[in-house]
Amino acid sequence: MTDSSLRETEIRREMKAMLTYVLRHAPSEALLERSLEALSESDRESIGLPAFAIASPRWIRLLEPVGPPRSVRQSTLRRRLNACSILAETSTEGVDRFRRRSSSTPLMTIIAFVPALLIDVVLAPVRMVCSRLLK
């Protein structure tokens, strides 16, 4: 394998992990291709996500910086996650993750997001440490 194809494989794995993290399921091939197309030529470098995040994308949560990004890798991660989110919302497989067409009770509305919020609060100290892996 040449250097460039190795690099492409690495980026592909990272984008797949990020889309899986956003969608909470593996993305379709079409969505993955779209996310790779979205990367400009000047931005086609691997972030260097740790192996545990590639193997189990839910742990990308620990790598997201708590405050503003403090390194190029952190800001690239944030930028790509934002792009993955928009791509997911504008796809049939991801729109339900971002928008809600059915009504619910006010209590259910709060219950829908409070657990995710609490997890972030509880994990904040761990994120502060782990996000340094992307320094």
Add this chain to the structure above:
Amino acid sequence: MIQVPFQHDIVIVGSGVAGVSTALPLVNAGLNVLMLDVGLQPEGPGRPDMALTSLLWQSDDTQWRTLLGDDLTGLGDVSDTTPKLRVPQFRYVQKGFGDAYGLTATGIRAMGSLAAGGLSKIWGAGTFAYDQADLTGFPIGVEALLPSYAAVAARIGISGASDDDLSSSLGHHALLDPLPLHPAAKVLLGRARAKRSRLQRFGFTLGRSRNAVITRDRDGRSACQLDKMCLWGCPRGSVYSADQDLLVLRARPNFCYRSDCFVHAFRRLPAGGYRLDVGPPENFVAVETVETPYLVLAAGTIGTGALVADALDLLDYPLPILSHPAMAFAFVVPIQFGYAEQERGFALGQLAFALDDDDCHDRAFGVVFAAEGLLAADLASRIPFFTVPAASAIIRALQPAMLVANCYVASDYADCRYTVSRRCDRRIVRLVGAHTTAFEQRFEEIKRRVRRAMRQLGAWALPGGARRAELGSDGHFAGSVPMTTSSDRWVSSDASGEVRSLRGVFVVDGAALPRLSGKHPAFTIMANADRIGRHLATVITG
């Protein structure tokens, strides 16, 4: 006055709201008008005529093509760009403008357009008349603008209400029926009526927004279909844009429109009148000349300023220009928790508010939008601290109850300059801008007051939901050739828009406004251009 056999009575540069607003009274007076414009057109097909909700949930997985564009440039840089500037359908609107003027900007985002219809293709359609207090620093009073406000309102069609607390300060012209409000906005408006006196203590007044959006079919335009896709353009022409009037003008025998004509420079002719160097924008050299006895500049504040400074040989001098300091807020209305996303709605301004300081000297002005017209992922990316899954869960739950607001303060809170230079026969325009030191304090005060007022109305501010916008990011530029009473500035025009030292050259766009109040300036730019057009018609026809 000038006796030269010119082909046209008058030449207008630019086809934006100011250009067409000046052209109409001139053409109606029977004058031969030539409009020179680059006139860029949309590059691809417009968006499909369907509601955002239907589009997002369509099953063929092609919605991204409409929302982001085939080449995905609609993704842009999510972190710092106003969403509407990333919309693929409107990428052409700003295309080539920076290159054509050799534009560089520091501390401010420069914006202009070479498109047919100019920046009105991407405007927010807010139409708020200036009152006498807003006209502080103008050489004209509000009575000079009233007939033109009425004429422009009748022409473009403005929906809104004239019976709420804010309406008295937004003008008394004819209005179309208001657009239906989003339920969260309806809650706010209802409570504002009930708590009027308490809100007045904060100097806060709330009412319906006024929008150049028609609510019944007219003039070949269709009434707003409430598809929530205003951000991606309006295929039915419900939202006014200047190219609609351009079509009307082009049907008139005494109006001539020439596209692909970029005016590189103009010079005074010894015998009177002006010679314009015209050519394609990308060549940087003129390929032909056009001569005219009267010249109207409507090339946009930056373009007009550059042309005038160049003609006056004011090269390498930093000249003042105005920009509108802006901020944005996000709120939720908890009483709306649990509601599903609205299938239909309107994505531009729902409500408007004014916020006076303690002395009532300094009025901030804002517009409230329903958040449903934006991409949820875009909103989620702006929530600090939380990870993507948590932020998207928050937005998914709250978006139907969420409102976003922008708010402007007077241009006095920004210090901006433009400098025109020539390098190797190419014009270069440098724009430098910064907020004044007083802005930070004003921003904090507005943030505090708006939050308190919104709390009274049952809306909670979202953490991290208040932010300062980059200067120029909404395109509200003005004052590069301001109307003034005295000639103590290097570049200025008189009350009729005629440039001092360049008799026969009239500035009609935002460049002519000597100050921006908190209100959105587009309606006043149109009214002032109409006023100058009428004046000019009288001067020329005698």
